Amino acid sequence: MANVVVISKTIVRPESYNDGSDRVKIHLTPWDLFFLRSEYPQRGLLFPKPDPETEIISRLKSSLSVALKIFYPFAGRLVKIENEDDETASFYVDCDGSGVKFVHASAKTVSVSDVLKPVNGNVPGFLSGFFPANGVKSCEGISESLIAFQVTELKDGVFIGFGYNHMVADGSSFWNFFNTWSEICSTGSNRKKLPPLLLRGWFLDGIDYPIRIPISETETPTQIVTSSSLLQEKVFRFTSKNISELKAKANGEVDSDDRKISSLQAISAHMWRSIVKNSDLNLEEVIRCKLLMDMRRRLNPPLEKECFGNVVGFATATTTAGEMVKNGLGWAALRINKVVGSQTNEDFRVFAENWVKKPIIPNxxxxxxxxxxxxxxxxxxxxxxxxxxxxxAVRAGPGNTSDGKLIVYPGIEEGNIEIQTCLSSHVLEKLSTDAEFLKHVCVV
Structure with missing residues (x-):
């Protein structure tokens, strides 16, 4: 384990925050509340070592303060209201300017090559010490900051790790924020030159908010802790050539003029098939492929793609291990293609309307x-x-880590795609030596 030394912990608040009566309250939708018990997703970027004269911490903090003035929901806190009349609870985000957690740390025994080229090829365990919100759940946003950062200085580089509350934002909103922050930091742009935040100005007709949830569904149950050593992670890279080949193969096996398999659907199908084949499942066992989808442009009326918030839906393809083994790549990709295509405004609304009647928050x-x-x-x-x-490089940190979690990123070379893959150790070992699988992918 790397020796991570915490140098400082501070709270960064929005620039010149005015805590007047005009502060915003954001009501939460069924899709937000669905993540109430989920851990903060965590990601991190590995950077080269800056010039020693560059005061990176003060520079990062001051630009973060400006960025938070624009993306003010991140600087707020979650509020829980207990409704004694019917033993329910309601939640909303109070954009009160409380600020965000910022950790400055050092791990001078770790080099960039230790992160990029670990000894056994697995994502190194010491990376967990580079993230600021390990084990934090969305419901803890009452007291925890809704986004947190850790800047860890390495021997020859810098790692910026972050975790955010999934009820407040999805990946699209987070990266819009991060892109803005880096632009402010590098160019000195002030917020007056940048467009104001576009909040998700949409809510379901006919649903009263704040939504009331049974108290029992808002409490975090005691969970049996399983050994994390049973799970391991590797990063697999699909080159643009690999992707073109898989996409052509999948479409060539699909007998449908109105269905076109996309690049992501093709590589997701390749991962799914290969994982199932190496998992020693009974042929009758039900298997699923779940894809998180940005629903902004699928709603009616559609939301602007830049709007801030959490607007993700799940597309779930279901079959059996036997059917998967019996059929080819195109068949699996078509299962994914059809469920992705079926995610419509109507389905999204029906889910919400049914969920409000009987709210169930998964662990x-x-x-x-x-x-x-x-x-x-x-x-x-x-x-x-x-x-x-x-x-x-980019890496995912602890947070919603589970057997079968695939985190997709762009590759550093244009046209490439990388997938950080979390699986039980014996399945990952078999997958990493599967010649058919490795024909279209390589281990990073």
Whole structure:
């Protein structure tokens, strides 16, 4: 384990915050509340070492303060109201300017190569010490900051780790914020030159808010802790050539003129099939592939793609291990393609209307024998330059880590896609030596 030394912990507040009566209250939708028990998703970027004369911490803090003036919901806190008349609770985000957690740390025994080229090829365990919100759940946003940062100085680089409350924002909103922060830091742009935040100005007709949830559903149950050593992570890279080949293969096997398999659907199907084949499942066992989808442009009327908030839906493809083994890549990709296409405004609304009648908040999103495809290869990850160079790599940290979790990123080379894959150690070992799987992918 790397020796991580915490140098300082501070709270960064929005620039010149005015805590007047005009502060915003954000009501939460069924899709927000669905993540009430979920841990903060955590991501991190590895950067080259800045010039010793660059005062990166003060620079990062001052620019973060400006960015938070624009993305003010992150600087607020979650509020819980207990409704004694019917033993329910309601939640909203109070944009009160409380600020965000900022940790400055040092791990001078760790080098960039230790992160990029670990000894056994797995994502190194010491990375967990580079993240600021380990084990923090969304419901803890009452007292915990809704986004947190940790800047860890390495021997020859810098790692910026972050975790955020999924009820407040999704990946699209988070990366919009991060892109803005890095631009402010590198160019000195002030918030007056940047567009104001576009809040999610939409709510379901016919649903009263704040939504009331039974108290029992808002409490975090005691969970049986399983050994994390049973799970391991690797990063797999699909080159643009790999992606083109898989996409052509999948479409060539699909007998449908009106269905076109996308790049992400093709590589998701390749991962799904390969994981199932190496999992020693009974042929009758039900298996699932869940994809988190940005629903902004699928709603009617559609939301602006830049609007801030959490607007994700789940598309779930279901089959059996036997059917998966019996059929080819195109068949699996078509299952994914159809459920993605079925995510409409009507389905989104029906889910919400039914959920409000009987709110159920899962302890975790993952279920047995499933893979979950999260994040996106279209997020602007490698365009973030704080003034001393663009990122060298991106990694996911602890947070909603589960067997079958696939975190998708763009590759550092244009056209590539990388997937940080979390699986039980014996399945990951078999997958990493599967010649058919490795024909279209490589281990980073």
């Amino acid at each position: 975790q999103v993952a279920v047995s024998n499933s893979i979950i495809v999260a994040s996106s290869p279209w997020f602007n990850v490698y365009g973030n330059d704080f003034g001393w160079g663009k990122p060298i």
